[in-house]
Amino acid sequence: MAAPLEGPGPHLPSVDMGDAMEDDPSQYLDSMRSAAPLVQNITNFVAMNVTANVLLAAGASPAMVHARGEAAEFAGIAQAVTINIGTLDSEWVDCMVLAATAAHDRAIPWVLDPVAVGATALRRKAAARLLELEPTIIRGNASEILALSGADTRGRGADTTDGVDAAEGAARDLATQSGAVVAVTGAVDFVTDGIRAARVLNGDPIMPRITALGCALTGLVGAFAAAGPGFGSTVAALAYYGAAGEVATRIAPGPGSFQPAFLDALYAMTGAELDIAARISIA
DSSP: OOOOOSSSOOOOOOOOOOSSSOSSHHHHHHHHHHHOOEEEEEOOTTTHHHHHHHHHHHTOEEEOOOOTTTHHHHHTTOSEEEEEOSSOOHHHHHHHHHHHHHHHHHTOOEEEEOTTTTSOHHHHHHHHHHHTTOOSEEEEOHHHHHHHHTOOOOOBTTBOOSOHHHHHHHHHHHHHHHOOEEEEOSSSEEEEOSSOEEEEOOOOTTGGGSTTHHHHHHHHHHHHHTTSOHHHHHHHHHHHHHHHHHHHHTTOSSHHHHHHHHHHHHHHOOHHHHHHHOOEEEO
16 A cells, blocks of 8 residues: 555546446445345454454454354345455365355455465465465455466565556466455555456555555455445445545554544545545556
8 A cells, every 4th residue: 555645636537437327436435335135254363353343343244153054145145245365274265155155145345465476385275275265355455366377476474565456467377367356465465357457546655564454455345345336346346445545644653543544534525535545546
């Protein structure tokens, strides 16, 4: 996510973000809040609390459900499912597959966050199984998207050492091959469905310094996807998240005070304010 410009910055040319709604990001934010979607999040231990708070502040209803005995059943009542492979074991992988299968069979949106996918064989195998279940959206940093696409990467665990621009070609290829919308998040976010592409310039450099804020973004993307088409909803979710970060950094001197300020900004931001703050360009 990019550092903010002075002031709200120019409103760059809007992208064609879907057939069901207008181009303005506010349409997706307002639709999500109106629906208050139930989002099942199978995420890592570090991210659970942060993700739940982010979704509640934004206006969605989070659920952290990953047990084998209920993962698939709960996916049957959720409006979206998000799967984050941050803390894995074989039991969790099986539960992720069960939930993703249920989402796929019901044709509800599900989001894959391939955390540190290139680091170990377990992660690579888990991601391969999940990709077969046709995620609606894939969100990761540049190194994760490169690794997931089979390209060379310099990633280090969950940290990226690759720039977003280095992963744009891999993101387009992955989107074409998988049928998913692919979001590469970083200094400037890049979103593509293999045909359309957009960049989102909102955000602040302090955001990667708060634990699990990227993982929580995956949950928010799921909430937006529950209420609108995948490409447009993803672009809007990233703009909203980054714009809230810009608001928070104006009053928070460091990471400790940033998190509550960020949650407040997510809660308070109106659709009209988002349309003014969003910096989205056609890629």
